[in-house]
Amino acid sequence: MRRLWLACALLSGWALPAAGQTPAERGAALAEARSCGACHGERGVSATPEIPSLAGQQAGFITLQLVLFREGLRDVPAMAAPVEGLSDGELEDLAAYFAALPHAAAPDRARRRVAAYNNGAALVARLRCGTCHLPSLAGQNQVPHIAGQREDFLAATLRAYREDRRQGSDTQMNGVMRGVRDSEIDAIAHYLSQR
Structure with missing residues (x-):
């Protein structure tokens, strides 16, 4: 059989x-x-x-x-x-x-825009991203690793959360991103991609 x-x-x-x-x-x-x-x-x-x-x-x-x-x-x-x-x-x-798999290669530091990077770092601290994503921004369990992610993907995703076009398993990210301006999202995405 x-x-x-x-x-x-x-x-x-x-x-x-x-x-x-x-x-x-x-x-x-x-x-x-x-x-x-x-x-x-x-x-x-x-x-x-x-x-x-x-x-x-x-x-x-x-x-x-x-x-x-x-x-x-x-x-x-x-x-x-x-x-x-x-x-x-x-x-x-x-x-x-x-x-x-090993995480994506180290970011190209030559592409770092210092003002955007520093502004993004301040915004990440203000929005307390490290609370869920950990201070290293490597994520944990069902919270994603966001350090070193593609900048364009991060910016599009953060905008989608802000505009309620994307939700995770809860709506926490939607609330965090509410009221964050496009220029701030761009700075956050740049900072995270350069980590």
């Missing part, structure tokens, strides 16, 4: 987890099969405007976002097909893979 089940599984195209593989290894295979690198970059470092890097991101955060995409609770059309039909375990494997 077991042989019949295995034969049916193989013929139907089901992917059987390889014995002894870690969640990150299974996630790497899934990322390859689902072409995650086409948008999020090889090894999770995005070169695509307004697409986040996932390398070194918090596994809990990635898992949560993938569940929200899969369940249609977060509307990002480009993410519908990649998560379609994935189990909770497969989403956790993908998250484990990206979390295990």
